[in-house]
Amino acid sequence: MSLPILVVDDSFTVRMGLAEMLEAAGLSVTACATGAEARAALADGQFSLAILDVLLPDADGIELLKEIRGTASAAETAVMLLSTEAEVRDRVRGLRTGADEYIGKPYDPNHVVARALELAGRLAPSAPTTETVLLIDDSATFREALKATLEEAGYHVAAAASGEEGLGLAAFVRPAAVVVDGVLPGIDGPTVIRRIRFDAALRRVPCLLLTASEEEDAELRALEAGADAFVRKDHDTAVILAKFKAMLRSAGAQAGGEIAQSLLGPKKILAVEGSESHLERTAAAVRACGYDVALARSGEEALELLAVQPVDCILLDARMPGIGGLETCRRLKDIPVMRETPVIMLGDAGDADSLLEALGAGADDFISKASEVEVLQARVAAQLRRKLFEEESRLHRAQQLQRELEAAETRAAKEIAEVRAALVEELEMKNKELDSFAYSVAHDLRAPLRSIDGFSQALLEDYTEKLDDQGRQYLGYVRESAQQMAELIDNLLSLSRITRSEVQRESIDLGALARKIGSRLEQRDPDRKVALVVADGLTAQADGHLMTIVFENLLGNAWKFTRDRAEARVEVGAATSEGQTAFFVRDNGAGFDMAYSSKLFGVFQRLHSAKEFEGTGIGLATVQRVIRRHGGRIWAEGEVDRGAAFFFTLPNGAGGPGALAHG
């Protein structure tokens, strides 16, 4: 479904001429002569494209453009401005206001229609309405015969006698299929197909290559060029038609409505000359080839224009007022996106220096201003062709690079997956090893300890009269040590279990947990009077079992180290640290020297002697493991004899370093 095109021009000839051509191309057109009519039409319906004359009797085309751009319903409408004013200022103003295209009068109607099709198609992507087949063959007899066969079969046929003509037509008619002869006077059939394959807008069009019977490697060449099918020319046209239909059937499945700027589409040339008469002559010569021409009268104007409108080729006068042609060229070639645009410098005849200067400034070609018009036209065509080739090969390189990149990415992804799998396997193996190690420790290390303790006790009981006081004391030491070691083993086991266990987060009331553990501590030590103050609303996403271990250790420590206080006080709460909630357990006990704070969390690190405060030196290491497994941080503040505070964070979510690393 394609929206109509609005044509607004006060000249009856222009209006009707464009309308007829657009309608012939299968588009519906609303033609208006004045701004008022145009406004009424715009208020009434939607358009895919508006072609506006800049100078209207009752309005300014650019004002109209502003209104279109300001209307929500028309925001999608493409706008093409037509103007007799060749002033760069007007062009720049039009393009800056939001025009999609600006074409100077006089224009080549074919060019306007081609651009109109592009612009309208951009907004209403629809498959070719009629099944147009592009037929390229240099033999008039054969061409007519095949054309007749195809038309009889219900296809609409556009015919061309050469590859160049065919490609130009392809951009215009957007064929549903192409039939091309392998051998042609200019570029041959395979090259035509290759170009079509490089063109973003055309590359999905199925192509049938016609080959001469004597070519042995015809099939190979056809497939290499990207043809979807090939057929020998000496076959009956009915056979060719059958093959053609088969190709369409198989291509039908993958046909996509891809719309893109065609490389073979209408070309825009910028002519820059200081002298008005030269400019006219150059513009006329280029326009005669069917190109659209934009005019500039100085280098500054040219640069200003190029900032808003890209062109396909630039004709640049070497000697101009202002910054001049050479400097303009240098500046142009400094702009990354402009570097690929061919620049043909126009200079004085027979002046070897100006040629060298021009090439030195980065121009792609140099021709004398005195040259024949045909020379100019041929050079422009050559530069456009070169640009096309470069774009083709760039596209080719880009595709190649893309393929290599994709292959490399696939390889890399595979390698990463393999490495990951190996790491996971290794990790699992290590965990298993650790598991069985811990299991052995639990069993085999404790059993002899029980013997040491048990038989020491037996000695004390059964042989007490044979031992003196010192002997009994020594045996007491043996038992004490065995029991201490058993406790160490138990703590180490619990530490290793934490490292291995899964963190299962749930919503936890840490305050309630602290109170529960506090009352357990009170029961265990009923003689102690400790004021436990727990703040409200201490909830976190954490593993309940692991958080119990944390509070058992932190509160246990707080209880232990406030032992000598007349009024022991333990506080549990939350503070904000670096934008995160930090929970804390604070006491007014023995405290510690901040100089040693880094040693607090190490395994077997103790800041108090066993005589002062008993302990295995594993508790805080265990707490730190738990916090790290949650992706959080833990730190401590304290002062000797002024108490200690332990802070920790529990970032929400499963992320954080603790989620992946076991440790």
Next chain:
Amino acid sequence: MDEKIILLVEDNPKDEALTLRALKKGNILNEVIVAHDGAEALDYLFGRGEDGNLRALPQLILLDLKMPKVDGLEVLAKMRSNERTRLLPVVILTTSAEDRDRLDGYRLGANSYVRKPVDFVQFTEAVTQLGLYWLVLNIPPPNTGR
């Protein structure tokens, strides 16, 4: 039914000595038969004595888990799958407090799971309580064996 026998399944001779001592200290003077590994335990429970008869079933089995040849869990599994020993009270008495051992033990039908404390005083206390509970307080299921 005559005397209440205790079957102690324990491979470590020192632990055996300590357990026997603990039972004595706790004044549990029942006959204790010691099997030094799982195979011996099964042999006692299902084999025939010198007189060709099946042996008297114990009132209580104290079962260690980690043993050579046939381990404690295997013994337990065999007992629970045999009609004659299916209901015998079994107390797992072991060094391990690992979750999976506890789980496996209870799953296979252990009646209790006790971890041997390192402290001998506590150990004696534990064994005494076990004996008192299972031999005195607890009323066993009606005798279905023999």
